[in-house]
Amino acid sequence: xxxEIGHFALxxxxxxxxxxxxxxxxxxxxxxxxxxxxxxPAALTQAVLVAMAFGALMHAYVxxxxxxxxxxxxxxSTKPLIxxxxxxxxxxxxxxxxxxxxxxxxxxxxxxFGRHLPPGLSARALxxxxxxxxxxxxxxxxxxxxxxxxxxxxxxxxxLNPLLQDPGLAFHPPFLYLGYxxxxxxxxxxxxxxxxxxxxxxxxxxxxxxxxxxxxxxxAGIGLGSWWAYYELxxxxxxxxxPVENASFMPWLAGTALLHSAVVVExxxxxxxxxxxxxxxxxxxxxxxxxxxxxxxxxxVHAFAVDPARGVFILVLLLVAIGGSFALFAWRGxxxxxxxxxxxxxxxxxxxxxxxxxxTATAVILLGTLYPLFIDAVGGAKVSxxxxxxxxxxxxxxxxxxxxxxxxxxxxxxxxxxxGALGRLKLAFVLAAAAVVGIWFVFDRGSVLAVLGLGLAAWxxxxxxxxIAGRIHLLGIAPVASLRRLLGLPRAAWxxxxxxxxxxxxxxxxxxxxxxxxxxxxxxxxGDTVExxxxxxxxxxxxxxxxxxxxxxxxxxTVTRDGEPFVVLEPEKRxxxxxxxxxxxxxxxxTFLGDLYAVIGDAEGNEGGFVTRLxxxxxxxxxxxxxxxxxxxxxxxxxxxxxxxxxPGRRPLTTEAASAKA
Amino acid sequence: MRRLxxxxxxxxxxxxxxxxxxxxxxxADPALEARARDISKDLRCLxxxxxxxxxxxxxxxxxxxxxxxxxxxxxSSDDExxxxxxxxxxxxxxxxxxFKLSTYVLWIGPAVxxxxxxxxxxxxxxxxxxxxxTAPSPLSxxxxxxxxxxxxxxxxx
Numbered sequence: 001x002x003x004e005i006g007h008f009a010l011x012x013x014x015x016x017x018x019x020x021x022x023x024x025x026x027x028x029x030x031x032x033x034x035x036x037x038x039x040x041p042a043a044l045t046q047a048v049l050v051a052m053a054f055g056a057l058m059h060a061y062v063x064x065x066x067x068x069x070x071x072x073x074x075x076x077s078t079k080p081l082i083x084x085x086x087x088x089x090x091x092x093x094x095x096x097x098x099x100x101x102x103x104x105x106x107x108x109x110x111x112x113f114g115r116h117l118p119p120g121l122s123a124r125a126l127x128x129x130x131x132x133x134x135x136x137x138x139x140x141x142x143x144x145x146x147x148x149x150x151x152x153x154x155x156x157x158x159x160l161n162p163l164l165q166d167p168g169l170a171f172h173p174p175f176l177y178l179g180y181x182x183x184x185x186x187x188x189x190x191x192x193x194x195x196x197x198x199x200x201x202x203x204x205x206x207x208x209x210x211x212x213x214x215x216x217x218x219x220a221g222i223g224l225g226s227w228w229a230y231y232e233l234x235x236x237x238x239x240x241x242x243p244v245e246n247a248s249f250m251p252w253l254a255g256t257a258l259l260h261s262a263v264v265v266e267x268x269x270x271x272x273x274x275x276x277x278x279x280x281x282x283x284x285x286x287x288x289x290x291x292x293x294x295x296x297x298x299x300x301v302h303a304f305a306v307d308p309a310r311g312v313f314i315l316v317l318l319l320v321a322i323g324g325s326f327a328l329f330a331w332r333g334x335x336x337x338x339x340x341x342x343x344x345x346x347x348x349x350x351x352x353x354x355x356x357x358x359x360t361a362t363a364v365i366l367l368g369t370l371y372p373l374f375i376d377a378v379g380g381a382k383v384s385x386x387x388x389x390x391x392x393x394x395x396x397x398x399x400x401x402x403x404x405x406x407x408x409x410x411x412x413x414x415x416x417x418x419x420g421a422l423g424r425l426k427l428a429f430v431l432a433a434a435a436v437v438g439i440w441f442v443f444d445r446g447s448v449l450a451v452l453g454l455g456l457a458a459w460x461x462x463x464x465x466x467x468i469a470g471r472i473h474l475l476g477i478a479p480v481a482s483l484r485r486l487l488g489l490p491r492a493a494w495x496x497x498x499x500x501x502x503x504x505x506x507x508x509x510x511x512x513x514x515x516x517x518x519x520x521x522x523x524x525x526x527g528d529t530v531e532x533x534x535x536x537x538x539x540x541x542x543x544x545x546x547x548x549x550x551x552x553x554x555x556x557x558t559v560t561r562d563g564e565p566f567v568v569l570e571p572e573k574r575x576x577x578x579x580x581x582x583x584x585x586x587x588x589x590x591t592f593l594g595d596l597y598a599v600i601g602d603a604e605g606n607e608g609g610f611v612t613r614l615x616x617x618x619x620x621x622x623x624x625x626x627x628x629x630x631x632x633x634x635x636x637x638x639x640x641x642x643x644x645x646x647x648p649g650r651r652p653l654t655t656e657a658a659s660a661k662a
Numbered sequence: 663m664r665r666l667x668x669x670x671x672x673x674x675x676x677x678x679x680x681x682x683x684x685x686x687x688x689x690a691d692p693a694l695e696a697r698a699r700d701i702s703k704d705l706r707c708l709x710x711x712x713x714x715x716x717x718x719x720x721x722x723x724x725x726x727x728x729x730x731x732x733x734x735x736x737x738s739s740d741d742e743x744x745x746x747x748x749x750x751x752x753x754x755x756x757x758x759x760x761f762k763l764s765t766y767v768l769w770i771g772p773a774v775x776x777x778x779x780x781x782x783x784x785x786x787x788x789x790x791x792x793x794x795x796t797a798p799s800p801l802s803x804x805x806x807x808x809x810x811x812x813x814x815x816x817x818x819x
Contacts, residue, residue: 235717242712298711341790352786356779364772371768380764384706386714386757393772414810523685604685611685 003068006056007147010097013049013104014137016042020130024123028195036123040111043126046133047108054101057146058088067153070094070146076159076578078549086170087160092294092310093146095173099290100136102174102181107133110185110210117206124192125185132184135317143310159578162550168228172221176248179218180286183255185210187283190276191325194332199276204266207279209638211262215255216634222248223627234584234599236517236615238623241390243298246369247289250362254282257358260351268348268413269339273329274355276336280329284322285362291318297373346416350408357401364393402456402507405500406463410470424470428462443516450515457508464501468493495637502629509622513594518616525609533616535596536560537569541608542600550574550583555600555610557587569598594618683716687724689731698731701743704757705730714757726755 020042027035060068061084064077074091075084083090089098107129114122140146163169189207193199225248230238239245258278264271292298295311342348368385375383406428410421436455443451469475471493472485518533526541540556552574559566569587576583589596594617601611683702689695702716707723715723715730726747733743747755759765 237717240712338790344787352783356776356783360772360776360779363775367768367771367775371765375764381752382754383759383765383768384754384757385759385768386704386706386712388704388758389768392758397776521683521685521688601684 002056002059003065003147003149006053006059007145009049009052009056010137010141010147013046013053013100014134014141016046016049017130017134017137020046021127021134023127025127028120028123028127031120033119036119039123039126039130040115042130043104043107043111046130047104050097050101050104050133053147054088054097057094057097058085061085061088064157065153066155066157067149068146069148069150072150072154072157074160075157076549077156079160079165080548082167082170083160083165086164089173089177090160090164090169093140093144095177096136096140096144096294097146098174099177099181100133100140102177103129103133103136103184106181106185106210110188114206120196121189121192121203121206124195125188128188128191129184132188132321135321139310139313139317143313159549159576162574162576162579162581162583163232165549165576166228166232168224168232172224172228175217175221175224177221179214179216179221179255180248180251180289182210182214182217183251183258183279183283183286185214186258186279187325190279191328193276194328197332197335199265199272199336201266201269204262204275208259208262208266211255211259211279211282212634212638215252215259216631216638218248218252218255219627219634220631222252223624223631226627227624230620231586231588232583234586234613236519236586236597236617238513238620241368241387243369244293246365246390247292250365250369251282251285251289253358253362253365254278254285257355257362258282260354260358264348264351268342270342270348271352271355272336272338273333276333277329278355278359280322280325281362284318284325285366287318287321291315292369340414342413343415345411345418347408347411347413349416350404350411353404354401354408357397361394361397364397365390368393399456402460402503405503406460406466409467409496409500410463424466425459425463428459428466431462432456432459447515450511453511453515454508457504457511460507461501461504464497464504468497491640492637495633495635495640497633498636499630499633502626502631502633504626505622505629506626509619509624509626512619513617513623516618518618520614522612523604523609524612525605525607530612530614532596532614533594534561535566535616537598537612537614539610539612542603542610545572547574549578550576552585553600553603553610555598555612557598557612557614559589559596567596569596571598571600573600573602590621592621595620683727684724687727687731689735694731694734697740698727698734701730701734701740702727705744705747706755706757708751708755 020039024036024039024042027033027038057068057070059065060071061075062081064071064075064084066072066075070091070093074094075087079087088094107126110122110126110129114125117125186207189203189210193203222245225245226238229240230236258275258281261271261275261278265275291311291314295314297311340348344352368389372383372385375381406425407418407421410424411418432455435458436451439451439454468486468489471489472482474482476482520530520532522530524530524539526539529536529538531537537557537559540558542553542555545552545554552572554570554572557569557571559569567589569589571587572585574583574585575581584599584601587598595615597615597617599613599615601613603609604611683699689698699716703714705715705726707713707715707718707720707726709720709722710718713723715726730743730747733746738746744756753760753762753764759768761769
């Protein structure tokens with residue numbers, strides 16, 4: 001019964017989305033206030049309906065209702081409750097429902113927080129939002145219905161892929177989707193602005209918090225996925241330039257560019273067309289990411305053709321949404337009047353450089369990700385585009401970005417003094433050089449590029465500190481006055497500082513972990529010892545343990561350093577009987593300088609020997625710390641009163657916005 | 663449909679747990695083994711979603727790892743080993759695509775994209791600069807300072 005209510009609510013949501021996608025749009029075109037006013041209640045209704053549908057599916061999962069096909073395929077009665085819940089989005093149908101739920105919630109949030117928006121802009125944006133929802137609801141109802149029942153309910157389900165039964169991955173998709181779908185708000189506002197033919201500082205002010213929120217969620221989502229890959233897949237890596245990873249990374253890069261160009265629109269009323277373009281690109285890449293992951297096209301374009309209903313549907317959706325919005329941009333974009341002038345050496349100039357490098361990186365990754373599909377589709381010899389390609393094209397773009405990032409925030413708007421800014425960075429240069437020399441002597445087998453990478457990270461980190469020290473006139477005025485300035489800094493300034501510092505930490509972690517990883521693979525019998533990066537691992541043997549829905553072999557290592565006990569590591573190798581699938585659970589102990597990482601493999605011989613893989617992964621915790629700092633920066637910036645979406649009335653209104661409000 | 667769902671899950675999980683290189687396969691000579699590992703990292707496991715043979719525990723990946731080590735032990739250079747593997751499995755096995763007709767776009771593309779972007783930025787500055795230059799009469803330094811003060815009231819960013 002509840003399942004049918006959910007199904008029905010979803011159909012109703014489709015109807016509401018259609019109404020919301022048409023009535024306010026026509027109303028805005030005709031200047032009919034009543035028709036425009038339909039947008040807000042419709043957005044709220046739609047959110048409630050989709051939430052009902054999602055709740056119904058979750059209920060079916062939690063109560064293990066095996067009369068529902070989707071639950072049979074992805075759940076099992078013995079599965080822990082948290083994975084019954086995460087199982088809702090651990091499959092195609094449920095994840096699309098989550099996608100639409102988040103879209104509807106964002107729409108409702110725009111309706112609630114956007115009360116003070118000009119009615120035309122708000123009506124149009126909510127309509128565009130509803131049109132996206134309409135497309136996806138059609139997709140769910142016609143090709144991916146999670147509410148399908150079976151005539152004869154089996155006794156139990158087929159279980160969720162054991163790899164997905166993990167806390168990191170349980171929350172990876174919701175965060176990722178909050179990011180993907182969050183860019184829909186910037187997209188809807190961009191389309192609305194194109195329809196209105198007006199983009200101004202006020203528009204940028206409304207769009208920035210939404211973009212920032214989406215960016216923050218996406219950063220967290222990618223971080224969670226990467227973290228999961230690191231500890232679950234058992235090879236000590238955290239990024240492989242896999243198409244699925246790229247699918248989430250491209251919107252992130254475009255979103256990061258958008259975040260920065262929107263600042264220029266807000267402060268200087270210029271780069272407007274470009275910012276609109278980026279808003280369209282960021283969401284288009286989110287759609288593309290959804291398509292790539294959901295259509296099966298990645299395995300092979302031929303696999304995609306075998307069961308084409310879904311793939312073709314998303315492809316058409318993609319063409320309509322992306323093609324339509326770019327056509328609109330081509331038509332209305334040139335009419336956007338450029339505003340304030342600036343020199344190449346200026347804050348705007350630095351942000352434009354940031355945009356050039358980020359946009360190029362996005363395009364390059366898109367090229368590398370789609371190229372094999374393209375070659376396959378035109379019938380050429382199959383090619384693989386793997387990590388070596390991406391590393392060799394991505395890193396050269398990021399080096400100047402990170403190097404310039406230390407300088408950019410020191411430049412004033414409009415016209416800057418490069419020599420002056422570099423002069424202020426003398427300390428950063430000296431410390432970075434010292435770091436390079438120091439590291440060179442500590443790791444005598446180090447690669448030159450890796451050492452320079454760490455120097456770059458040090459340059460950025462010190463540069464960020466120099467910038468904030470300048471803001472509070474540290475050393476220039478009395479310390480108490482400096483402290484008062486520090487506490488008085490706007491949260492957005494803190495946000496930028498945290499995020500940029502986080503990037504420095506991330507760069508250090510990425511560089512060190514790829515350059516100085518230590519790996520020992522061997523067969524160990526109980527009592528054997530192996531030394532890895534100064535730590536001595538003694539294998540104590542392995543025993544069988546029984547988990548709630550799996551059986552495991554648990555190994556035990558006593559790790560000592562200089563003869564002193566350091567830690568006991570207990571990696572597991574699990575077998576999930578329902579899907580007959582093994583997983584590895586690495587045992588990890590993080591230290592400031594790196595992770596001790598132990599994996600147990602198959603039994604070898606009959607003396608209790610096991611294959612063991614022991615790693616020391618330098619500075620990997622810095623990767624997670626860097627991502628956390630970036631997320632914290634996003635949150636800090638969002639909490640700034642000037643950005644707070646709920647407080648638009650308190651900021652100075654432009655005359656246009658004021659008259660529209662009146 | 664279930665097959666597709668499984669596929670999607672596989673994609674979502676983007677890689678299987680890797681318990682790749684086995685102690686049994688490893689070469690006794692550490693220098694040779696290190697070379698084998700380096701070569702393996704750039705060779706694709708042909709039956710996997712997107713893994714190198716060094717990371718994959720598929721049987722085919724294992725066979726390829728053993729093959730690489732056999733050739734190395736027989737005295738082949740790194741390039742000879744890679745060429746041999748490519749002669750048997752084609753370019754698809756290379757995670758770093760070769761530079762040839764079918765991949766010119768791939769390898770030259772990034773430079774072209776960057777150059778295009780750079781050009782657009784230069785044109786942007788030129789055009790804006792041009793607009794400023796055709797303005798009736800340039801302001802004196804004092805005038806522009808005053809104008810700036812007036813336009814940018816609080817002087818803060």
